[in-house]
Amino acid sequence: MCNRWPVYHGSVMSGSWASSPAVRRVMQGNRSRDTKPEMALRRRLHAMGLRYRVCARPVVDLPRKVDIVFRPARVAVEVRGCFWHGCSEHGRVPSANRDFWAAKIARNVARDQDTCRxxxxAGWVLLVVWEHEDVAQAADRVAKVVRSRRDTIPPAAGRKPQLRTGNESC
Structure with missing residues (x-):
């Protein structure tokens, strides 16, 4: 049976990538969803009248989930952290455990590119919102794309097209 948890030998941790138990605790506290930038964007989009799926798989054969998904418009939104996704403006590699982090961030960037492709x-648009972007501007950009695509994308097979009267607010 495989032991997935690190084993502590005194103050040394074996089986873990973390450089110390303190670093491990900090990294375990990092969330994969419902981060502050993501929540701020979601609140803004919801206030604009847009409805979406959270942490959902937009395409059935895509082996990963996207932060915000607008299925009828086929728009996916990823809210990316500068550190984790190698932001060209703010991304940096820590000085401790440098080789591990450089490889980890490179894998994240490669996965992001694969997701986009x-x-x-599959006919979707992927919008990337960086954590350092202004939330209001990012929400406006997302809303514009969603609204422009919502009425131009044909309904999925087996679904009836929605009739629009022109009186809808979104």
Missing amino acids: RLTD
């Missing part, structure tokens, strides 16, 4: 091939 797969969604584009």
Whole structure:
């Protein structure tokens, strides 16, 4: 049976990538969803009248989830952290455990590029919002794309098209 948890030998941790138990605790506290930038964007989009799925798989054969998904418009939104996704403006590699982090961030960037390619091939638009972006501007950009695509995308097979009267607010 495989032991997934690190084993402590005195103050040394074996089986873990963390450089110390303190670093491990900090990293375990990092969330994969419902982060502050993501929640701020979601609140703003909801206030604009947009409805969406959270932490959902937009394409069935995509082996990963996206932060915000607008299925009828086929728009996916990823809210990316500068550290984790290698932001060209604010991303940096820590000085401790440098090789591990450089490789980890490179894998994240490669996965992000693969996600973008797969969604584009499936007819989706992927919008990337960086944590340092202004929330109001990002929400306006997302809303504009969602609203422009919502009425131009044909309904999925087996679904009836929605009739629009022009009186809808979104």
